[in-house]
Amino acid sequence: MDFNTYLLIWVCIFGLCMGSFYNVVILRSLSGESIVFPPSKCPKCNHKLYPWHNIPVLSYIFLRGRCYFCKEKISIQYPIIELLTMFMFGYSFFVFGSSYKTCFVIFWLSCLLIMTMTDIKEKLVDCNIAIILAISGIIYSWLSLGLSGVLYSVLGLIAGAVIMELFARLGFLIAGNRAMGEADTYVAGALGAIFGVKSIVFVLCLSLFASMLFILPIFLYNKYKENDKLTCISFILFTLSLVTFYTLFQNVWMLVCVGISGLFLIYGTMRGIRTAKRKNYLPYVPALAIAAVYYIFLLH
Numbered sequence: 001m002d003f004n005t006y007l008l009i010w011v012c013i014f015g016l017c018m019g020s021f022y023n024v025v026i027l028r029s030l031s032g033e034s035i036v037f038p039p040s041k042c043p044k045c046n047h048k049l050y051p052w053h054n055i056p057v058l059s060y061i062f063l064r065g066r067c068y069f070c071k072e073k074i075s076i077q078y079p080i081i082e083l084l085t086m087f088m089f090g091y092s093f094f095v096f097g098s099s100y101k102t103c104f105v106i107f108w109l110s111c112l113l114i115m116t117m118t119d120i121k122e123k124l125v126d127c128n129i130a131i132i133l134a135i136s137g138i139i140y141s142w143l144s145l146g147l148s149g150v151l152y153s154v155l156g157l158i159a160g161a162v163i164m165e166l167f168a169r170l171g172f173l174i175a176g177n178r179a180m181g182e183a184d185t186y187v188a189g190a191l192g193a194i195f196g197v198k199s200i201v202f203v204l205c206l207s208l209f210a211s212m213l214f215i216l217p218i219f220l221y222n223k224y225k226e227n228d229k230l231t232c233i234s235f236i237l238f239t240l241s242l243v244t245f246y247t248l249f250q251n252v253w254m255l256v257c258v259g260i261s262g263l264f265l266i267y268g269t270m271r272g273i274r275t276a277k278r279k280n281y282l283p284y285v286p287a288l289a290i291a292a293v294y295y296i297f298l299l300h
Contacts, residue, residue: 008093015089016056019082022110026081026117029126045070056082077117085113095297104140105296108133108194112289115187119285125183130190137193152196160192160200161185184284191292199295206291211284234265 027043040049047069053059060079067074088109096102111133115125134157141149164187168180192200223231238261245254 004097007098008090011093012086012090015086016082018089018110019085020054020056020078022085022114023078023081025114026077026121029114029118030122030124042067042069042072044072056086081113081117085110088113091297100143101140104136107136108296109293112285112292115183116283116286116289119183119283123181123283125181125187125285127183127186130183130186133187133190134193137190137195140194141196149196152198153193155197156192156195156200157189158192159197160204161189163201163204164188180284184288187285187288191288194292195295203291203295204288206294207284207287210290210294211287230267231265234261234267237261238265 024040040054041047042049044067047067050068053063053068055062057079060074063074065074065076066072089106092102092105092109096105111129115129119125137157138150138153141153143149145152164180165185168178168182168185170179172178188200188204191203195203220232220235238258241254241257241261245258248254
């Protein structure tokens with residue numbers, strides 16, 4: 001076994017352990033508890049867990065997915081986050097090797113994972129994590145490019161935050177409500193600090209595409225249940241015209257069809273937000289995280 005393979009194994013083991021810790025951070029970020037005290041406990045019966053109850057993945061298997069004390073089911077989130085963190089750590093080391101960039105990438109992915117999970121579970125994001133993420137991006141740029149890198153990073157932070165905030169505030173003009181939560185602006189600014197002013201616009205565009213893959217179907221399903229035919233038909237026409245434009249007829253008339261159907265879709269969406277009894281934001285941090293991961297590993 002060569003030295004890099006040996007290191008990779010230990011990086012993966014370290015990832016498993018950190019994944020267990022991230023589960024605690026995710027849970028206690030939502031409850032407002034300290035991530036240090038009290039020690040690990042069952043969220044259902046609050047009984048203090050023994051050390052062998054905290055072995056990543058294995059404890060879940062040996063306990064058959066149930067608390068040792070109250071026998072309540074343990075969320076499948078715990079082993080999934082642990083395995084996902086192991087993969088993130090291991091793949092980062094595999095791609096970037098033994099370098100300071102690997103440490104930064106692992107840290108960025110960890111922050112994005114925690115914020116993604118809290119956004120999905122409760123539509124809440126700790127903006128302090130995004131601020132720390134932004135600071136780490138500036139430090140990385142300084143280590144990589146010196147003072148010029150810091151300048152690009154700071155400009156990227158401003159650009160990311162401004163673009164996301166402008167997009168969020170467009171909701172006031174169309175629907176009388178923010179289109180996105182305030183935390184999304186913090187996260188977009190943090191990604192701008194990481195990727196710099198030249199790349200943040202592209203990353204935000206990637207996030208928009210990523211959001212369409214999993215957020216838009218949920219939204220449209222809700223519109224279907226509400227019998228909102230305008231929004232559903234507009235989405236079908238927009239999708240057909242967009243696919244036709246990219247695969248068959250790349251001309252101005254097809255582009256006009258894409259634009260018109262897109263405007264109808266936006267109008268129907270914003271009208272639905274305006275008339276909704278509850279102003280709920282769909283989680284957007286997962287889309288930003290997907291875009292960031294794609295850029296880090298495939299384009300950066």
